[in-house]
Amino acid sequence: MEDKPIHNIESKSACKATDNICLPDTHWPRVVIVGGGFAGLALVEKLKHKEVQVVLFDKNNFHQFQPLLYQVATSALEPDSIVFPFRKQFNGYKNVVFRLAEVEEIQPSSNVVKTNKGNIHYDYLVLATGTTTNFFGMNTVEENSLGMKDIRDSLNIRHMMLQNLEQAAITCDDEERDALTNFVIVGGGPAGVEMAGALAEFCKYILPKDYPEYSSSIMNIYLIEAGKELLSTMSNKASSKTLRYLEDLNVKVLLNESVTNYDGNKVSTKSGKTFLAKNLIWTAGVKGQFPEGIDAKHVVRGNRLKTDPFLMVEGYENIFAIGDIAAVITENTPKGHPQVAQTAIQQGKYLGKVLLKLMKNEGVKPFEYKDKGALATVGKRKAVADLGKFKFGGYFTWLLWSIVHLMSISGFRNRLMVGFNWAVSYFTYEKSNRLIIRNFSKASNSKSIANSQTAVKNASVND
Secondary structure, eight states, X not given: OOOBOOOOOOOOOSOOTTOOSOOOOOSSOEEEEEOOSHHHHHHHHHHTTSSXXXXXXXXXXXXXXXXXXXXXXXXXXXXXXXXXXXXXXXXXXXXXXXXXXXXXXXXXXTTEEEETTEEEEOSEEEEOOOEEEOOTTOHHHXXXXXXXXXXXXXHHHHHHHXXXXXXXXXXXXXXXXXXHHEEEEEOOSHHHHHHHHHHHHIIIIIHHHHOXXXXXXXXXXEEEOSSSSSSTTSOHHHHHHHHHHHHHTTOEEXXXXXXXXXXXXXXXXXXXXXXXXXXXXXXXXXXXXXXXTSOGGGEETTTEEEEOTTSBBTTOSSEEEOGGGEEEOOSSOTTXXXXXXXXXXXXXXXXXXXXXXXXXXOOBOOOOOOOOOEEEEOSXXXXXEEETTEEEEEHHHHHHHHHHHHHHSSSHHHHHHHHHHXXXXXXXXXXXXXXXXXXXXXXXXXXXHHHHHHHOOOOOOOO
C-alpha cells in the first residue's frame, strides 16, 4: 500500500484565547492525549524529548497495570504494587505536561477540549480513553454487582469478599451463610478465568486457616460464560486446558449460560437456574468511553471510534484514537483489532511516529498489528499460551506468564514488590494483605455508579 500524505497543520503557540489551564510557554505544536493507559503511555514515550508539547489528561494521577487487578482483588497484592504516578514516570521529560482533569467535551471546530478544570487548545488530539464495564442494559445487575476495570473496583471486591466471609462466621442462618460464601464470576475471558483461579486458591489454602469455623467446601465458585468455551479468543487447546485446570480447582464452570438478573442475593440465568450469592463479579463485556463532541455516525459497535488505517478518527483531520477505544475497520479486521494491552502499546508507538512525520508533511504507512501471542494464568503454576503455531500450558507456561507480566510493570520498586510477594506466595500460598481498610456497601457503590454516569457523558450507540 502506498504511503499516505497527511495534511500538515501549522504549528501554533501554546497560549490561546481559549486556554484557561496553565501550561508552559512553547512554540511547538501541541499534542493533547486523553487517557494514561497502555496506549497513552506508549505514545508519550515515543514523543518525549521531541519538538512537540505533549499534554496528558487523566482523571487519575497514576497509571494502573490492569492485568493484575484480580490479584489486588484476592488479597495477593497491595494496590500500590501495580500503580505508578504519572509525574514520577515523566520526571525529566521536559516537553511532557500532566494535568489531573477529566475531559468532558471536544469542540473539533475550534480545536478545543473542555475539562472539569478548564479548557485548552490542541493542534492534535489523541483519544486513549479505554473502556468501561458493559452490563448490556441490565440495571439490577449493574447496581448489585462489581466490575473489575480499575484499582478501586479491585479494592471494592477485596473488601466485599472479606466482609462477607466475616459475616458468614457470625450468622447462624445457613441460607445467609451460603449466600455470603458463594462467588459468581460472569465472563469466561482472561479476567474471569484468572479471577476464578485466584479465588479457588484462596478457598483452598487461606480459608481453612483464617476461618476454622466452617469447612472450605462451603465456599462455592461459579464461572458463567455465555459462549460454548472459555478464552474464546485463544485456541481450542488453551480453552480445554483452562476448563480442566479450573475444574481441578473445584470451580463450577457453566458454559452456554448467561445471567439474566441479580438482585444482590439471588442469581438468575437464562436456562432457569437460580442460586444464592452475595458476591457477583462481572467481567463479561466492555464498551468504549470517550468525551462528548464526536459525531455519532463515527461510532461503531462496542461504542468504539471508527478510524482509518492510520488511526485517524473517521471524519476528522487532527483527531486520533488508540487502544481499546479505536476500531480500525478494514477488510482484514472487520471488527477492529483485539482490545488487549499489546494492541494498545503498538498503536501508541505507531502513532508517535505518525505525528512526527505529519508535522513534517511526510507520508506514513498504515498501522499493522503484530500478534505476539496470548497468555492466561489459572492459579499458581498453571497457565496456557498461544504463541504463533505453538499452543501449550502448564508450569513452564506459568513461569513465562510471570516473567512477561513482571517485566511489563512500571517502576523498579513495583517490580520488586510484586516479585517479592509472588516469591513468598509461591512457597507458602500466603496472602498477607487480607485487611479491611474501609467498609464497603453495595448501596454506596450504586450511588457511586449513578454519580459517575451523571458526571461523565459518553457518546453511545446500540450494541
